Amino acid sequence: MFLALSSIVPSVVASYALLHNFTGTSFLSGFNFFSGSDPTHGFVRYQSEADARSQDLVAVSDNSIYIGVDYKNKAPNGRASVRIESKELYKKGLFVLDLAHMPSSTCGTWPSFWTWGSEGRWPDLGEIDIIEGIHTNTINAFSVHTAEGCSIDGKGMFCALGTLKTLNCYIGAPGQLSNAGCGTEASSPSSFGSPFNAAGGGVYAMEWTSQFIKMWFFPRNAIPTDLDGSGTVDPAGWGTPQANFQGACDFDKMFGEQRIVLDTTFCGDWAGAVWDSCKKVGSDCNTYVANNPEVFKESYWRVNYLRIFE
Numbered sequence: 328m329f330l331a332l333s334s335i336v337p338s339v340v341a342s343y344a345l346l347h348n349f350t351g352t353s354f355l356s357g358f359n360f361f362s363g364s365d366p367t368h369g370f371v372r373y374q375s376e377a378d379a380r381s382q383d384l385v386a387v388s389d390n391s392i393y394i395g396v397d398y399k400n401k402a403p404n405g406r407a408s409v410r411i412e413s414k415e416l417y418k419k420g421l422f423v424l425d426l427a428h429m430p431s432s433t434c435g436t437w438p439s440f441w442t443w444g445s446e447g448r449w450p451d452l453g454e455i456d457i458i459e460g461i462h463t464n465t466i467n468a469f470s471v472h473t474a475e476g477c478s479i480d481g482k483g484m485f486c487a488l489g490t491l492k493t494l495n496c497y498i499g500a501p502g503q504l505s506n507a508g509c510g511t512e513a514s515s516p517s518s519f520g521s522p523f524n525a526a527g528g529g530v531y532a533m534e535w536t537s538q539f540i541k542m543w544f545f546p547r548n549a550i551p552t553d554l555d556g557s558g559t560v561d562p563a564g565w566g567t568p569q570a571n572f573q574g575a576c577d578f579d580k581m582f583g584e585q586r587i588v589l590d591t592t593f594c595g596d597w598a599g600a601v602w603d604s605c606k607k608v609g610s611d612c613n614t615y616v617a618n619n620p621e622v623f624k625e626s627y628w629r630v631n632y633l634r635i636f637e
């Protein structure tokens with residue numbers, strides 16, 4: 328008799344092995360400092376590595392790296408900050424960021440951890456936003472941006488814990504705000520800004536395959552045990568993700584090799600455009616950011632590690 332092979336072969340386990348481990352004093356060896364003008368038109372002056380170090384905007388220790396902004400000086404021409412981009416490009420894999428702290432929920436700020444196809448014309452090689460929010464936000468926004476021809480279906484079978492906001496990943500999709508892409512709002516109340524910090528931070532993870540892009544957020548007290556740093560990791564055991572991008576989208580075509588970016592900008596295309604919720608602190612975003620250095624003392628990232636698995 329013939330046995331159907333599929334009935335006796337266990338399903339393949341998609342476990343990942345460590346490719347890069349950026350942490351502690353070697354963290355910055357994996358990154359370049361971007362010091363050009365902000366492509367998102369923020370009221371910011373991104374610093375070179377030498378300038379960032381001399382102004383104490385970055386400080387490295389054995390266990391973590393501090394990446395902050397100028398909170399001491401008035402800044403009539405834009406506030407000094409840091410944007411780092413990975414030297415390497417990545418196509419598919421598992422990306423895990425452990426943060427002890429991220430920029431707090433503060434009017435004027437727009438911090439993000441994201442990837443983009445920097446070797447092509449944006450957004451032809453796609454953009455994947457893992458951590459993003461503005462002003463006094465306390466809930467993370469996960470999103471994906473593409474050229475025309477990629478949408479997610481948001482059906483129950485592709486379930487996610489977060490709330491689906493927009494389905495079309497195309498930046499020019501009719502019926503969506505320009506550049507919205509497809510997006511999901513985190514379900515966790517400690518996923519962003521001040522409540523994230525109060526809870527001791529946590530881990531963000533993004534898994535990118537030919538079939539989907541999934542993203543997880545784990546508060547400090549709920550990090551999967553296979554992320555303890557000792558061996559392979561398997562997101563199949565991590566439970567339902569916060570965001571789950573899959574549907575009518577050829578992921579291999581819409582997403583090229585990505586560079587990983589961590590930055591804090593101010594105002595600009597998003598935070599500058601929606602100032603209403605912050606009107607009580609100042610008449611406009613740029614003026615507020617220029618004149619109130621002290622409110623940005625908590626606008627820093629403290630990274631425990633960034634690990635990339637294949």
Ligand SMILES: *[C@@H]1O[C@H](CO)[C@@H](O)[C@H](O)[C@H]1NC(C)=O
Pocket residue numbers: 345348350351555556557558
């Ligand atoms: C990453 O590097 C740090 C510092 O060298 C080390 O303590 C940790 O065990 C490494 N993690 C993995 C998964 O190799």
